Amino acid sequence: MVQIVKKILTQTNSPSFESYLRYANKVYDLDIKINKSKRVRRITLRVCQFSGELRLTVPSLIRVGAFSNFIEQHLDWINLQKAKIIKQIQIAEGIKIPIFGLERIILSESECWEDYSLTSEKLTVPTPIFQAKHKINFKDQIKNVLIQLSNEFFNDVCQRDSAKLGVSFSKISYKDPKSRWGSCSSERKLMFSWRLIMAPREVSAYVAAHEVAHLVHMNHSKSFWETVRFLCPDYMSHRVWLRYNGKMLHRFIF
Numbered sequence: 001m002v003q004i005v006k007k008i009l010t011q012t013n014s015p016s017f018e019s020y021l022r023y024a025n026k027v028y029d030l031d032i033k034i035n036k037s038k039r040v041r042r043i044t045l046r047v048c049q050f051s052g053e054l055r056l057t058v059p060s061l062i063r064v065g066a067f068s069n070f071i072e073q074h075l076d077w078i079n080l081q082k083a084k085i086i087k088q089i090q091i092a093e094g095i096k097i098p099i100f101g102l103e104r105i106i107l108s109e110s111e112c113w114e115d116y117s118l119t120s121e122k123l124t125v126p127t128p129i130f131q132a133k134h135k136i137n138f139k140d141q142i143k144n145v146l147i148q149l150s151n152e153f154f155n156d157v158c159q160r161d162s163a164k165l166g167v168s169f170s171k172i173s174y175k176d177p178k179s180r181w182g183s184c185s186s187e188r189k190l191m192f193s194w195r196l197i198m199a200p201r202e203v204s205a206y207v208a209a210h211e212v213a214h215l216v217h218m219n220h221s222k223s224f225w226e227t228v229r230f231l232c233p234d235y236m237s238h239r240v241w242l243r244y245n246g247k248m249l250h251r252f253i254f
């Protein structure tokens, strides 16, 4: 038994597996990353919607033949996913980012004396040399403004909505989670993704209403959704917006 396992292991780690991987990456223009796992029995394939990287989780004892068959059978699907890739954008001077759903050019100017200046066309921050003592880079300056705008927006909406429900929250924090837009803890702490400030106001207001409604119902029951509707009557359209456009808010690299 030990010998057989060893033999398969030797086969698995043979160069042919790695050379097939190199071959497939080159011939099919792929970027496959392999994760071998002793716990899985099937091959799972995920495509990163931003980078196009293919992440394959495979059983640690997989044969090269099974692996190559899998890749070749799924090429159409892989290419379809690659066509849907969202181009990532590095935050830099002169590019446009949406704020409250409206695209604005981001710039730094030496004549900007405030922390920032926001108009319907542009967001301006002071050039780093005019910052007090600590030097801060442009990306961080923009991110800090987005967090500041988020704080003003969510504070107002959460105060208003919680007052409507006769409840209170203890504090609000801002983070950059990959898979959620907000949360509400049993200690009545609210958390929001600061990236929401790039979405239309109504969409962010829905996320605020959703988390405030959790101060009353710590679940997603029918009563919970009735409370969300009470605070935000059009909430369904905003959920749909987030489902289809939310990933676009993650394409900016700070």
Ligand SMILES: [Zn+2]
Pocket: 210, 214, 219, 220
């Ligand atoms: Zn929820």
